[in-house]
Amino acid sequence: MFMELDLQSESPIYTQIAEQLIEGIAKGDLKPGDALPSVRSLAADLDINLHTVNKAYQTLKQEGFLQVHRKKGVVVQPGEMPGVTAGFKDKVQRQLRALSAEGIVRGMAEEEFLRLCQDAFNRKNTKEGE
Template sequence: MYLTLDLESEEPIYTQLKYQIIAGIAKKELSPGEGLPSVRSLAADLGINLHTVNKAYQQLKQEGFILIHRQKGVVVNPDGVPQANEAYWSELESKIHPLIAEAVCRNVSEKDFLQLCSQIFTKFNIKDDES
């Protein structure tokens, strides 16, 4: 999996890293049980502070995307990502709500918003369709 970070972005680097790893899992570029680079190794490869990588990894661990073993290192959760539960749906709604509010303020139609969402979903499902 290829990671690219925008060091000039307003989005924190650890967040960019976290979301790219999640996208890699969603696109099946990273498989359950697959190893990820160590904190030090990834930090050195990307030219960023190891605490930045550690913060991304800790959040991914808390959210169930990865496991961190002393002996095995960092791996994509072998059991897969936990399924959406009520708490996840609530969090998802709280994240989407301000995006929709801003889209409405900018006169983005519901149809166009949903079409964009559909296009993004399609990007994640391409690998499934090719199998």
């Protein structure tokens, strides 16, 4: 499990961890039922505080992406993943509006914007000058 943290980023570390776990699941690196490293070991790996890792796990558990087992520790939700809720759709729309608005002002073409969206969905690295 690769994980890169940006300690200068404005987004909190626990959020970065959570997002990268979600990405891992999306990419299939992490499959339903897979065990995640313990809070302790991941914290040691990333050289950060236990609480921080724990908060990331708790957040994802809260949203239904992870489960905490007494014996197996933390595992990727083996049952049904949360679906496309209204809340999620709202979040997506709000962010997309802001992003696209700035894109428009900066003179980005719709085509270019949509290509970025498509590439992101398909995990492609959109290259410069392409």
